[in-house]
Structure formats: C-alpha cells, structure tokens
Amino acid sequence: MKEIFVKENDLKDKFKFDICRTIEELNKLPFDFYVSGGVICQFFLKEHSRYVKDIDIVTKCDLKEVESIFRKHFHVVEFISSPVSDLLFEESFMCLIEIDGKITQIDGMRVDFFDEIEPETYKVNDVSFKGVTFEYLVATKILAVTSKIERPFKHLVDTYSVSLMNPSLINKQEIKKYMIIFNDYENKVRKMFKKQEIDLNFFIEDDKRFSGPEILTTLQARHNVSKETMIEEVNKWLSTFK
Numbered sequence: 001m002k003e004i005f006v007k008e009n010d011l012k013d014k015f016k017f018d019i020c021r022t023i024e025e026l027n028k029l030p031f032d033f034y035v036s037g038g039v040i041c042q043f044f045l046k047e048h049s050r051y052v053k054d055i056d057i058v059t060k061c062d063l064k065e066v067e068s069i070f071r072k073h074f075h076v077v078e079f080i081s082s083p084v085s086d087l088l089f090e091e092s093f094m095c096l097i098e099i100d101g102k103i104t105q106i107d108g109m110r111v112d113f114f115d116e117i118e119p120e121t122y123k124v125n126d127v128s129f130k131g132v133t134f135e136y137l138v139a140t141k142i143l144a145v146t147s148k149i150e151r152p153f154k155h156l157v158d159t160y161s162v163s164l165m166n167p168s169l170i171n172k173q174e175i176k177k178y179m180i181i182f183n184d185y186e187n188k189v190r191k192m193f194k195k196q197e198i199d200l201n202f203f204i205e206d207d208k209r210f211s212g213p214e215i216l217t218t219l220q221a222r223h224n225v226s227k228e229t230m231i232e233e234v235n236k237w238l239s240t241f242k
Contacts, residue, residue, distance in 0.1 A: 044169075058109050078095065
C-alpha cells in the first residue's frame with residue numbers, strides 16, 4: 001500500500017483544515033472506515049478540485065453502531081440515517097459534530113462490499129488516514145453521471161476534470177472493476193424492490209438531469225466551459241472504456 005502525501009499549502013484555499021483535525025479524531029474511533037469524496041479528489045484533481053466542506057466515509061459497520069460510537073466520542077449536533085431505498089440504493093447517514101468549537105459535517109455510507117475495497121494511505125502534513133483509491137472514486141462519478149436517476153451536477157464537473165488528466169495516471173481496469181462491484185450491489189438492491197436490473201453504461205444520455213448549482217460548481221473547479229461541452233467531452237472519454 002503506497003502512501004500518497006500532500007502538503008497543506010499545496011491544497012491552497014479549497015481545503016478547510018478543521019477537516020484534518022476531524023480526521024485525526026475519527027482515526028481514534030473503534031470502527032473501520034475509509035475516507036472518500038472531495039477529500040480524496042483534492043489529492044488528484046489539484047487545481048480542478050472543488051471546495052471541501054465535509055468528510056465522506058464508507059464503512060461496513062451498522063449505522064446504529066456508528067451513531068452510538070459517535071455520540072460516545074463527539075459532541076454530536078445532529079445524526080440522521082437513511083435506509084436503503086428504491087431511489088438511492090444505499091444506506092447512508094449525515095452527522096454534524098463539534099470539535100474545538102467548529103462544526104464539521106460527516107457523510108457516510110454503509111456498503112456490503114467494504115472488504116473488497118483496496119484502500120490507500122493518504123497524508124496531509126502529519127495527519128495520515130486510510131481512504132478509497134482514486135479509481136474507486138472515479139467509478140462512483142461515472143455511475144452518477146450515466147445513471148438515469150437525477151444526480152448532483154458536481155459529479156459531472158468532477159468527471160470532466162478526470163477526463164482532462166494524463167491517461168497514464170488512471171487505471172481504467174481498476175475503475176471498471178469497481179463499477180462492476182457497484183453495479184452488482186445496486187442490482188441486488190433493485191431486486192429487493194422488484195425494480196428492473198441495469199447494465200453498465202458508458203454514455204451520458206441527452207435527457208440526463210442534474211441537481212444543484214451549475215455555474216458556482218464549475219467555477220470552483222476552475223473550468224470555463226458549458227454543461228454541454230462537459231457532457232460532450234466526458235462522453236468522448238467514456239467511449240475509451242468500451
């Protein structure tokens with residue numbers, strides 16, 4: 001397992017360093033988790049990463065147990081969990097905790113395939129933590145933008161940023177491996193709700209809908225292109241996966 005290191009000043013103004021403090025405290029908790037989301041994007045997307053305002057994690061731990069652990073170790077302002085549903089297909093939670101007088105949001109997801117994830121070790125200055133691989137994260141982005149379900153616009157921006165990267169920095173086979181794992185899991189949930197199973201898709205459909213701010217999200221990632229251009233370029237990039 002290689003260590004991926006970044007200095008605090010390399011993350012510039014997009015990374016709130018009370019997040020590092022929160023990760024320090026999370027590392028002390030008695031349950032297994034990997035950091036995901038925007039924190040990991042900071043290490044790879046560099047100037048095209050978006051602002052990090054919260055921490056995303058994945059775990060195999062029961063969310064009631066996670067809530068109990070959080071309440072024993074943190075000042076929990078709010079903890080909301082959501083069961084698996086026929087729309088989002090995942091068990092998730094949102095938690096607001098107070099550390100050193102600052103409020104940090106932690107968003108989490110419980111996954112059955114946790115043991116199939118091969119983590120990396122990341123380090124910001126003296127703070128080390130286990131996180132998902134970049135390929136894992138890219139797989140989630142591709143599935144979000146190609147899904148027929150409405151997803152946040154930020155996933156399109158991030159996928160567009162990935163499409164601009166040097167191809168040698170991305171392992172497409174690893175991305176496809178995780179896409180298959182995620183797709184199999186979703187189909188398992190779909191079967192529970194008697195919904196039609198889906199195949200992997202490597203194309204953003206014309207009628208795809210996104211939620212959330214578009215202009216602000218695009219500017220945060222330092223892009224100056226239209227939504228239509230992003231979709232066109234991402235589709236070109238996705239065509240190389242077939």
